[in-house]
Amino acid sequence: MEHLLFSKPRDLFIDIVNPKDYVQIDSVSHMYQSLKTSVQKPLKMILLYGRPGTGKSMLLHKLHHDLSKDQKVFMIDIPIIDENDFLRVLAHKIYSYASRESLTLTRFLELSAAVNFSIIPIVLLDEAQLYSADVMEKIRLISDARALKFVITLHKTDNEDIIAKEHFQTRIWESIELQNASYEELKIYIQKKLLKSNCFDVANMVNDKNIKLITKLTKGNYREANKLMFALFSLYAWYEEHHPSKIKYNTLNTKWIEMAAIHTGLIRA
Amino acid sequence: MLDISKLERRWLKYKIKRSVPYIFLITTGIIFSVTIMWLYSDNHQPKKSVTASKTLPITIKAAVLPGDTHSENTMLLEPSMQFMQSIEIPAEVIPSSTSLKKSIATSPRPAVPSPPVSTVQTPKVPIPLSKSTQPIIKGKLTSIKRDDATFDIHELEERFKNNSNPNLGLYIARYHYDHANYSEAYNYALKTNALNTTLDESWLIFAKSLVKLGKTDQAKKTLQLYISNSNSESAKNFLDTLNKESSK
Numbered sequence: 346m347e348h349l350l351f352s353k354p355r356d357l358f359i360d361i362v363n364p365k366d367y368v369q370i371d372s373v374s375h376m377y378q379s380l381k382t383s384v385q386k387p388l389k390m391i392l393l394y395g396r397p398g399t400g401k402s403m404l405l406h407k408l409h410h411d412l413s414k415d416q417k418v419f420m421i422d423i424p425i426i427d428e429n430d431f432l433r434v435l436a437h438k439i440y441s442y443a444s445r446e447s448l449t450l451t452r453f454l455e456l457s458a459a460v461n462f463s464i465i466p467i468v469l470l471d472e473a474q475l476y477s478a479d480v481m482e483k484i485r486l487i488s489d490a491r492a493l494k495f496v497i498t499l500h501k502t503d504n505e506d507i508i509a510k511e512h513f514q515t516r517i518w519e520s521i522e523l524q525n526a527s528y529e530e531l532k533i534y535i536q537k538k539l540l541k542s543n544c545f546d547v548a549n550m551v552n553d554k555n556i557k558l559i560t561k562l563t564k565g566n567y568r569e570a571n572k573l574m575f576a577l578f579s580l581y582a583w584y585e586e587h588h589p590s591k592i593k594y595n596t597l598n599t600k601w602i603e604m605a606a607i608h609t610g611l612i613r614a
Numbered sequence: 615m616l617d618i619s620k621l622e623r624r625w626l627k628y629k630i631k632r633s634v635p636y637i638f639l640i641t642t643g644i645i646f647s648v649t650i651m652w653l654y655s656d657n658h659q660p661k662k663s664v665t666a667s668k669t670l671p672i673t674i675k676a677a678v679l680p681g682d683t684h685s686e687n688t689m690l691l692e693p694s695m696q697f698m699q700s701i702e703i704p705a706e707v708i709p710s711s712t713s714l715k716k717s718i719a720t721s722p723r724p725a726v727p728s729p730p731v732s733t734v735q736t737p738k739v740p741i742p743l744s745k746s747t748q749p750i751i752k753g754k755l756t757s758i759k760r761d762d763a764t765f766d767i768h769e770l771e772e773r774f775k776n777n778s779n780p781n782l783g784l785y786i787a788r789y790h791y792d793h794a795n796y797s798e799a800y801n802y803a804l805k806t807n808a809l810n811t812t813l814d815e816s817w818l819i820f821a822k823s824l825v826k827l828g829k830t831d832q833a834k835k836t837l838q839l840y841i842s843n844s845n846s847e848s849a850k851n852f853l854d855t856l857n858k859e860s861s862k
Contacts, residue, residue, distance in 0.1 A: 579616055587618075604621045607628060614628035 351585055354547045355578030357538055358571045362402045362422075364410035368537045370530050376521055377404055383519040384412065384467060384496065389488035394499040395523030398566030401498040404523070405469050408496065417466035424475040431480055439466050439493070450483055457492035465494045473497035525565030532556040534567065535574065546594070547578075555597040562602070562611045569611060576605035774802075780810035787819045796826040814846050821852060830856060 357366075383391050393401050402422070409420040419438045425431040429447035436442040440456045470476070476484070487493050501522070526534060535556065539548035563569035580601050584591050592598075606612040767789060774782045783806035791799035803820035806813060817840045824833035837853040840846060 576616075580618070580621075583616055583618055600625060603628065604625045607624050608616065608621055612628060614624040614631070 350546065351578045351581040353542060354539055354544045355575055355582055357542050357544070358574040358578065360568060360571045360575070362406050364407045367403060367407045368534050368541070370533050372524070372530060373400055373404070376523060377407060380404060380408060380521055383521070384408070386519070388519050389491065389494065390518040391496045392499060392518055392520040393496065393523065394501045394520060396501055396525060398568035399523035399525055400567050401523055402471050405471055405496065405498055409469050412467060416464045417462060418469065419466065420469040422471040424472050426475065426477065428477070428480050428483065432483065435468065450486060453487070454490055454492055457490070465491060467494045467496060470495060470497040474499050526567060527565060528556060528560045531560050531565060531570055535570070550594060550597050552596050555602060558599060558602055562606045569609070572609045573605050573611060576608045577602055580605055778809055780806045780813060783809060784813055784816045787816060791819050791823060796823045799823040800827065812844065814848050817846070817849060818852060825856065830860065
């Protein structure tokens with residue numbers, strides 16, 4: 346039997362990208378507004394980049410959710426690696442052109458010229474670092490022709506500075522970098538998320554010391570924070586079921602936070 | 615599904631692993647501290663034994679002088695009279711006047727209100743130390759109490775009568791002068807001058823005492839006489855000062 350007190354907050358932190366779960370934090374909100382403003386500009390490509398877990402995908406989904414009410418927006422959250430498939434899927438989703446045959450770039454541009462949109466359609470590409478150079482080149486040509494506007498997200502990693510790649514450097518675009526959450530931002534994120542779902546009792550348990558530890562363990566990575574909180578509330582749910590006397594309702598148990606970190610791999614033990 | 619017991623074991627292992635550097639540091643710190651303390655105490659052990667064997671060569675007697683308004687804040691060191699008494703040196707082995715003069719001149723003066731003095735001179739000749747002359751440190755103030763029972767200028771005076779040591783006479787004269795007993799200072803300076811005519815300070819105390827006793831002219835004459843024999847610069851300076859003051 347599921348326990349009401351900790352099962353609900355646990356489910357809140359399941360790591361799925363849902364625009365409805367978007368938590369407004371000052372810095373992220375600022376990024377989002379600048380992203381929305383950039384989309385309105387006649388830019389061909391907009392780059393959203395940052396380290397993993399900084400909320401790029403969430404922003405992209407949120408943008409899709411908000412923009413799709415007013416204009417044609419297509420989101421590709423799982424990269425389409427095949428070049429022909431990529432153009433075919435775009436043609437189908439944006440121009441409603443269905444074809445089993447492979448689609449050339451020329452044919453695609455003809456289609457876009459044939460269909461007249463008042464506002465240029467926007468294509469949102471998540472995980473763009475997974476696309477091949479050939480596909481990226483086609484994206485560049487399509488955006489140059491102003492057939493479509495692209496918003497892409499990229500991982501910025503220590504090993505590979507993908508932004509430095511030629512096909513990203515030669516285009517005129519706007520780039521927005523997302524940073525990892527600070528202690529304050531993570532605190533707001535966790536508490537807002539709990540309060541948004543009326544988990545007031547649990548929100549009250551989260552104190553500054555807990556947040557400091559969580560920030561230290563996750564290094565401000567939202568995805569890691571979600572995983573950690575999910576594991577933590579799973580632990581709480583277990584203890585509530587088996588050893589309810591062990592639960593202190595005035596603070597989150599540091600030991601259990603560390604146990605959750607061990608479980609999620611944030612601590613090597 | 616969470617395996618709680620396994621997680622708890624892993625957590626315990628993690629905590630132990632994490633505590634190891636701290637335990638190591640603390641242990642090292644304790645060992646280091648203990649070693650330092652042991653070495654420190656070891657270095658100080660011989661001094662204690664010296665004290666116990668009463669072989670410290672000189673006794674510096676702390677005295678809170680009467681009428682000293684700075685007695686609470688000021689620490690004055692004064693040679694113990696008991697120490698002086700304990701010196702049973704035959705007249706023939708008394709050091710030369712020059713060396714003894716240096717010794718006395720460098721010893722703390724008893725009654726001059728001066729900034730706190732904490733210098734204890736290293737003695738050259740080992741002289742037995744009596745337990746009663748050990749400084750007593752009391753409370754937070756660094757004041758060393760003098761044992762009044764053992765300090766008596768009269769004892770020194772008696773000893774001076776017996777051994778007629780000019781340096782002891784100079785000491786007594788200086789003591790009286792510093793305590794504003796100018797007639798006594800005059801007497802002892804006179805006796806000292808008779809014993810040793812080359813002690814500048816004794817002549818100066820003699821002349822200064824005369825001035826204090828209102829016999830400035832006699833002081834001048836004495837100084838002139840002394841200057842003619844010794845050509846002492848300090849005597850000349852003092853005479854000039856007296857002349858300037860009288861000419862004003």
